[in-house]
Amino acid sequence: MDTSDRTIATERVERLHDLAREAARADRQDRAKRYVRLARRVAERHRLTLPTRLRRFTCDRCDAYLVPGRNARVRTRDGHVVVTCDCGEHARYPYD
Numbered sequence: 001m002d003t004s005d006r007t008i009a010t011e012r013v014e015r016l017h018d019l020a021r022e023a024a025r026a027d028r029q030d031r032a033k034r035y036v037r038l039a040r041r042v043a044e045r046h047r048l049t050l051p052t053r054l055r056r057f058t059c060d061r062c063d064a065y066l067v068p069g070r071n072a073r074v075r076t077r078d079g080h081v082v083v084t085c086d087c088g089e090h091a092r093y094p095y096d
């Protein structure tokens with residue numbers, strides 16, 4: 001695979017991420033999940049590392065695109081950010 005394929009794939013992932021965020025903010029959660037799954041699939045196929053913001057704002061269990069205050073709760077605890085999805089899944093990240 002040449003570099004341009006990876007560049008195109010990276011741009012697709014970014015674009016799908018933007019679409020997922022827009023859909024989630026418009027309360028189109030099913031549509032947002034489709035974009036999240038597509039972005040993950042493209043990244044997998046091209047062996048790309050998912051962008052940090054995409055990893056952090058998607059739920060590993062249900063693929064929801066997380067919008068704090070809408071379908072996710074965000075708390076800080078012991079130097080970590082704890083994100084809780086509406087499905088009950090928690091994710092912890094170092095505070096930065």
Ligand SMILES: [Zn+2]
Binds near residue numbers: 086088
């Ligand atoms: Zn979830």
